[in-house]
Amino acid sequence: MAEKTVLSVRGFEIHKSLLDPDAQQALLDDLRDVVRDAPLFAPETRRGRKMSVRMTSAGRCGWVTDRRGYRYEPRHPSGVAWPPIPERIVDIWRTVSGVERLPDSCLINFYGEGARMGLHQDRDEGEFQWPVVSVSLGDDALFRMGGVERSEGTESVWLNSGDVVVMGGAARLAHHGVDRIRFGSSRLLPQGGRVNVTLRVVA
Template identity: 40%
Template structure:
């Protein structure tokens, strides 16, 4: 039996599905059965590739701290946004995608109607109170046929899920520890973001929200 097989028997609450659009939804509490395995894996990733506040092409430091795992990692600096196999901070390959991460990503994609999804990148965002993510599209991936899988851990956040134009009104979706948002297909290029994080304290993760965002980037 492979290590991945050990996760197949986990009972995930797939019945708690909230539709956001035709091919976008929130899987409430879906990640909770995986958390015990996710957190030590997360600690190992952050020890090898520490969180950092990347700089945008416009020269602004992002309020959200970021690291990555997987074959590719997303980076930003004055020269632009891109995926790279090498961590520019450590000059080493990004840490491998842990089995627990992969099991969660594939299970969530399947539950949302996107079978056969195998991510090669996981962006790990750390939001502390006051941090936010402005509305944007995920357009740096090579193939938009694959969905985005976004996992919330820690303190609550308000997810902004907009339309195909920046000016479109965005839904305000409360997200809690263990919730997973999935969007793909005709909704893959919708604008989305995160409202400023409010002061709060999670019993395990403290005053922070960790967001795992799985993509097929290469």
């Protein structure tokens, strides 16, 4: 990984083009192995609304949502244990996180055509001194960043395949989301779509 331009927007660190095309493809191959062992599933919010993304996880625990609420679980909804976090993904954390502690949860979201993610905070981890690291692969995504209070204003940037975002410090509990993707804008996924990998430390 060669360091590229780093943007700072509302406390979010955006490492542009941190992963070159070969690194993106290798990472995608690793993620396909994870999905083979722990298939993508369609999550449901606690209010019973189907989310537009599909997801799975790797690591000691995985984030899930259903009628019981948002939480981390030690197993995939099918009952199988989550696969280990691929070492290439852990290496990204080592490169950009600025902390020695390693992540124990890796959330993998797949955005198909029309998928989005509303403004939200990552606050199910129990401790917030550790950053969240987010990796973009595939189609461009319009990433919206706000503040800790939902009423604060927002700014948006386009994330491209190979970009990595670090949410730490003042941005750790900031609201963020994905308004839309440019479906088919990347050649990494031949049939289109975006993969977002989010690394977290869970207490």
